Amino acid sequence: MPTMRASEALMQIFRAEGVDHLFGLPGSTETQFMDSLEDHPEIKYILGLHECIAAGMAVGYARASGKAGVLNVHTFVGMGAAMATLLDAYRGGVPLIVTAGNSDTPAVIREGGLSGDLVTLGKTFSKLSAQVDHAANLGLIMRRAFKVATQPPTGPVFIALPQNVMNENIDFAYEANPPSPFSRKRPDQESIERAAEMIARAKKPVVMLGPGVAKQQAIPEVVELVELTGAPAFIPGMSSDTLFPSTHRQFMGASTSSPDSRRLTEGADVTVVIGTQPPAAKNVIQIDSDPWELGKNAPVAAGIEGDIKLTVAELNAALKKRLSPADRQAAKARAENIAVEKEKLKANWLAQAEKERDNIPMPASRLAQELARVLQPGTVIIDESWSYSPTMLQYLDFPEPNRYFRHRGVSIGQGMPIALGVKLAMPDSPVVALVGDGSAAWSCQSLWTAAHYKLPVKFIIIHNASYRLVKQNKMRQLGEQVRNKTLGLNIEDPVIDFPTLAKSMGVKGQRVDQPDKLTQVLKSMLASDKPELIEVPVEGRI
Ligand SMILES: Cc1ncc(C[n+]2csc(CCOP(=O)(O)OP(=O)(O)O)c2C)c(N)n1
Numbered sequence: 001m002p003t004m005r006a007s008e009a010l011m012q013i014f015r016a017e018g019v020d021h022l023f024g025l026p027g028s029t030e031t032q033f034m035d036s037l038e039d040h041p042e043i044k045y046i047l048g049l050h051e052c053i054a055a056g057m058a059v060g061y062a063r064a065s066g067k068a069g070v071l072n073v074h075t076f077v078g079m080g081a082a083m084a085t086l087l088d089a090y091r092g093g094v095p096l097i098v099t100a101g102n103s104d105t106p107a108v109i110r111e112g113g114l115s116g117d118l119v120t121l122g123k124t125f126s127k128l129s130a131q132v133d134h135a136a137n138l139g140l141i142m143r144r145a146f147k148v149a150t151q152p153p154t155g156p157v158f159i160a161l162p163q164n165v166m167n168e169n170i171d172f173a174y175e176a177n178p179p180s181p182f183s184r185k186r187p188d189q190e191s192i193e194r195a196a197e198m199i200a201r202a203k204k205p206v207v208m209l210g211p212g213v214a215k216q217q218a219i220p221e222v223v224e225l226v227e228l229t230g231a232p233a234f235i236p237g238m239s240s241d242t243l244f245p246s247t248h249r250q251f252m253g254a255s256t257s258s259p260d261s262r263r264l265t266e267g268a269d270v271t272v273v274i275g276t277q278p279p280a281a282k283n284v285i286q287i288d289s290d291p292w293e294l295g296k297n298a299p300v301a302a303g304i305e306g307d308i309k310l311t312v313a314e315l316n317a318a319l320k321k322r323l324s325p326a327d328r329q330a331a332k333a334r335a336e337n338i339a340v341e342k343e344k345l346k347a348n349w350l351a352q353a354e355k356e357r358d359n360i361p362m363p364a365s366r367l368a369q370e371l372a373r374v375l376q377p378g379t380v381i382i383d384e385s386w387s388y389s390p391t392m393l394q395y396l397d398f399p400e401p402n403r404y405f406r407h408r409g410v411s412i413g414q415g416m417p418i419a420l421g422v423k424l425a426m427p428d429s430p431v432v433a434l435v436g437d438g439s440a441a442w443s444c445q446s447l448w449t450a451a452h453y454k455l456p457v458k459f460i461i462i463h464n465a466s467y468r469l470v471k472q473n474k475m476r477q478l479g480e481q482v483r484n485k486t487l488g489l490n491i492e493d494p495v496i497d498f499p500t501l502a503k504s505m506g507v508k509g510q511r512v513d514q515p516d517k518l519t520q521v522l523k524s525m526l527a528s529d530k531p532e533l534i535e536v537p538v539e540g541r542i
């Protein structure tokens, strides 16, 4: 076995595991790591100017590529700075390998400035948190890290790398597992038969979809289930992934988006929930690959554990055996009703949009309409438009998988870095990020990374000089009397000038406040091979 420094061995592990991009922001405890990484230009290092930017890029990269994203940060301070994104990545099951340098193991006891109990901190956002205390264990620990991150339920792992360990010389050889070496779990047949029986007898079935459908690439099977049952397909409000072809006549969008769509769920006699948590409903059939998710918050009539793709395929097969010609006819009639309802809803919102079309500031519907008109097929949208997201989703279509990404979780400011990570994973697809001004203010350093690495992501900043979603929620909670109570919710005095900010980071930016100029500006921005930004002042009334 060849002898090498442990930090070099680590790079060989990364290479063997198929890592081609590594995101980070280094400090002195990462000296050996960075020195060895520099000897491996085949692993492209992408610097983020804040740890949440680096972490967000790793998340976007992981979600778009299907591989683990790799992030290296600076001891406990780098971990702390990345935490908002890492906590969301943990809840959202994003496979990440997170590493941080630590000072020499004998020095940790001295509580020096760069050392810390990184493993305890790592436990808050990871499936596995460990420190490599002996260089001889590096291969074993990293093998486990890649296995644990990518084996369902997927998620982040954390590995601390003390400097003295990275400096050790070891005899080293490593063989990675092939991609996806682990079997997928089939559901138990009895549960499938019971669920199929319930669905076959249902008069008003509903299907609700969550991120598990995207993670386990189950869209074709889910489409078949929806067509067999004649049910409307819903996604959660603020959905995070492409879960269903939005152009399908039975796709009804977010379940909470309107009283009209609630009409389709009320009185449902069976609700099939796939890869997410069920709402309060009768006769819930919940399908998930993670047994913990089944029935954890609400009663379920059937909780089926299994790989989502395999499970829905088996459910479809069992259902087909049970459906009589009359059942199929009834399903067809249900589907037709849904299509009619969908068209009615569309006509309503289009009529409303038409009335406000030429208003200034521009309504979000106008921006969405113009954008939908100029986007090339195959464009990937990263949506961080918060209070405007439901409007954007009315106009934008996502007929194929991996065309829509929103962060899985809560933290603002993930849209811009996720867009960069997605672009790195899907270099041939146009990538457009729709970002609220509050979120863009949080993550504007992303623009520097876009310029530096020549990543032609197009940023559209939806500018209302406020945290409008929080205002809306406040009104919902406390009523009309708080309409003018906006403590901490306006971003004014000064209003942020994003085109100037972008220019300072090497990205061309312009403001478009005239609706009739939008098409032209959008077209030229989308045709450019460089990152660009436009700031669009949008109606922010609540
Ligand atoms: C780290 C973090 N801080 C605060 C919040 C609360 N929050 C949720 S949405 C939002 C507003 C986002 O503003 P913007 O991006 O401008 O979108 P808008 O609400 O104006 O549509 C805030 C502050 C959060 N989700 N995450």
Ligand SMILES: [Mg+2]
Pocket: 436, 437, 438, 462, 463, 464, 465, 466, 467, 468
């Ligand atoms: Mg805003």
